[in-house]
Amino acid sequence: MKILNAKQIREADAFTIKNEPIASLALMERASTAFTREFVRLFPKKDRTVHIICGQGNNGGDGLAVARLLFAQAYRIRLSQIISENSTDDFNKNLERLPKEIPLEKIRFATELKVSPEEITIDALLGSGLNRPLEGRYLEIAEEINENATDTIAIDVPTGFCCDAPTESVAVKATYTISFQFPKLGFLLPENSKFTGKWLVAEIGLHPEFIEKEKTPYTLTEAKDIRKVLRPREHFAYKGDYGHATLIAGAFGKAGAAVLSAKACLRTGAGLLTVRCPEKCVDTLQFSVPEAMCDLDSEKEFLSSLPDLSKKSAIAVGPGIGTALDTQNMIGELLRISPAPLILDADALNIIAMRDWIDKIPEGSILTPHLGEFRRLVGESRDGFQRLEKLRELSAWTKSVIVLKGAFSAIATPDGRVRFNGTGNPGMATAGSGDTLTGIITGLRSQNYSAEESAVLGVYLHGLAADIATERKQSYESLIASDITEHLGLAFQKAQHLR
Numbered sequence: 001m002k003i004l005n006a007k008q009i010r011e012a013d014a015f016t017i018k019n020e021p022i023a024s025l026a027l028m029e030r031a032s033t034a035f036t037r038e039f040v041r042l043f044p045k046k047d048r049t050v051h052i053i054c055g056q057g058n059n060g061g062d063g064l065a066v067a068r069l070l071f072a073q074a075y076r077i078r079l080s081q082i083i084s085e086n087s088t089d090d091f092n093k094n095l096e097r098l099p100k101e102i103p104l105e106k107i108r109f110a111t112e113l114k115v116s117p118e119e120i121t122i123d124a125l126l127g128s129g130l131n132r133p134l135e136g137r138y139l140e141i142a143e144e145i146n147e148n149a150t151d152t153i154a155i156d157v158p159t160g161f162c163c164d165a166p167t168e169s170v171a172v173k174a175t176y177t178i179s180f181q182f183p184k185l186g187f188l189l190p191e192n193s194k195f196t197g198k199w200l201v202a203e204i205g206l207h208p209e210f211i212e213k214e215k216t217p218y219t220l221t222e223a224k225d226i227r228k229v230l231r232p233r234e235h236f237a238y239k240g241d242y243g244h245a246t247l248i249a250g251a252f253g254k255a256g257a258a259v260l261s262a263k264a265c266l267r268t269g270a271g272l273l274t275v276r277c278p279e280k281c282v283d284t285l286q287f288s289v290p291e292a293m294c295d296l297d298s299e300k301e302f303l304s305s306l307p308d309l310s311k312k313s314a315i316a317v318g319p320g321i322g323t324a325l326d327t328q329n330m331i332g333e334l335l336r337i338s339p340a341p342l343i344l345d346a347d348a349l350n351i352i353a354m355r356d357w358i359d360k361i362p363e364g365s366i367l368t369p370h371l372g373e374f375r376r377l378v379g380e381s382r383d384g385f386q387r388l389e390k391l392r393e394l395s396a397w398t399k400s401v402i403v404l405k406g407a408f409s410a411i412a413t414p415d416g417r418v419r420f421n422g423t424g425n426p427g428m429a430t431a432g433s434g435d436t437l438t439g440i441i442t443g444l445r446s447q448n449y450s451a452e453e454s455a456v457l458g459v460y461l462h463g464l465a466a467d468i469a470t471e472r473k474q475s476y477e478s479l480i481a482s483d484i485t486e487h488l489g490l491a492f493q494k495a496q497h498l499r
């Protein structure tokens with residue numbers, strides 16, 4: 001799904017009105033109907049008054065239409081209209097259409113507005129037309145909502161929320177945001193997420209031709225994108241058809257990282273897996289993952305040299321390796337010879353940052369930094385938007401795919417695109433979760449998925465497996481990395497639509 005900026009969304013709106021063609025009022029009705037449908041799903045009971053706070057722009061127009069539509073479904077409605085000098089035509093027309101039975105309070109001063117925790121609050125004050133930070137009474141109204149509302153549902157975006165830049169001033173903190181047609185870039189970045197609450201996107205039928213031709217570097221991966229890329233397992237295949245992966249992982253006391261990666265790699269479908277590890281990790285590995293072969297380093301406690309890497313389909317390095325000097329030199333050698341596609345994670349990335357080796361990263365690699373590792377590689381970022389720019393730059397610079405892990409993991413490709421991932425949950429912020437992802441991506445790369453496909457599929461399946469684990473038997477608190485691997489089978493089934 002494309003992510004367009006606020007200007008592009010306005011243009012999509014205008015293009016649809018002209019070319020569908022559809023009257024702008026009818027498009028507003030479509031948007032309000034879509035919002036109402038989602039609202040009714042979220043709040044099917046009609047035991048609480050719904051208080052709708054409207055501005056006089058098109059976001060306010062949506063609010064008036066929603067008031068009429070919810071009233072028709074027997075919700076108890078209270079409406080506050082924040083009076084300003086200007087109003088849009090569609091706002092005025094929806095004001096005319098408003099049933100007389102709906103109580104309408106005209107608000108001139110913020111102090112006149114009373115928000116009650118007993119009611120459900122719908123925020124229709126300002127939407128994507130925001131062009132400056134909130135101040136004066138708008139700011140006071142947002143504060144009144146934040147202080148007193150218990151359930152706030154924002155139409156399109158919360159009032160004061162910046163779609164395409166950090167929201168630095170006060171904005172409404174919604175419980176849910178029901179947004180039209182496209183997720184906004186700001187929904188996907190950490191500093192803005194405190195305003196949207198849980199967000200969802202309601203389709204309003206903006207013109208497909210406009211959406212098709214409009215260019216944006218940003219997309220959000222959907223289930224249908226995954227289904228297009230996932231290949232079915234061949235009936236007459238044998239293990240040699242699915243690659244021989246190598247995982248260079250582990251150090252004394254960190255055999256678990258190697259175990260987690262290895263298991264996830266095999267569960268993702270790699271035909272064969274060899275794990276290169278120090279001697280002290282081998283018993284743990286062979287006991288925990290008997291399906292993997294082990295190849296011992298000459299050092300007992302840490303990795304110091306590379307194994308034979310000929311005929312390997314993918315090589316992952318990093319989980320649990322530590323940063324001993326010999327291990328650093330081994331990474332330097334691997335970057336130099338790079339005999340097969342590389343997946344670089346964890347301490348491999350830390351070593352690259354320490355030794356200033358970004359220039360040595362072979363083209364076509366996959367890097368999977370979390371926020372801390374990313375910072376070590378490219379320095380501090382002012383905010384999520386600047387971090388996104390640095391992510392794109394790093395991908396172009398290294399000609400590699402970079403997976404920046406976090407909520408809505410972002411996958412950058414050297415051509416400047418960024419693909420966000422929507423699966424996963426806060427339970428995944430747990431030890432070993434990243435090692436599991438490395439294993440999954442390695443398993444896919446080993447089966448000859450491209451670097452971009454491996455990263456996109458891997459991150460999606462990793463998140464989906466965690467979601468299924470959480471739905472079935474875990475909570476966000478109790479989820480651990482091995483639960484993710486345990487549910488990979490169901491994730492594949494769901495992604496392939498077999499379930």
Ligand SMILES: NC(=O)C1=CN([C@@H]2O[C@H](COP(=O)(O)OP(=O)(O)OC[C@H]3O[C@@H](n4cnc5c(N)ncnc54)[C@H](OP(=O)(O)O)[C@@H]3O)[C@@H](O)[C@H]2O)[C@@H](O)CC1
Nearest residue numbers: 013028031057058059126127128129130131132133134156
């Ligand atoms: N796109 C679509 O596909 C569809 C969009 N639809 C809906 O339209 C909404 C966008 O509507 P919109 O453009 O009328 O702007 P909106 O957010 O109501 O603001 C109104 C005016 O407020 C002003 N203003 C700005 N900042 C301010 C501030 N800080 N403090 C005070 N005032 C401020 C500014 O006017 P100004 O004061 O600059 O003259 C601005 O023009 C969108 O979110 C969605 O709900 C659907 O109906 C149909 C399909």
Ligand SMILES: [K+]
Nearest residue numbers: 123126155157
């Ligand atoms: K709003």
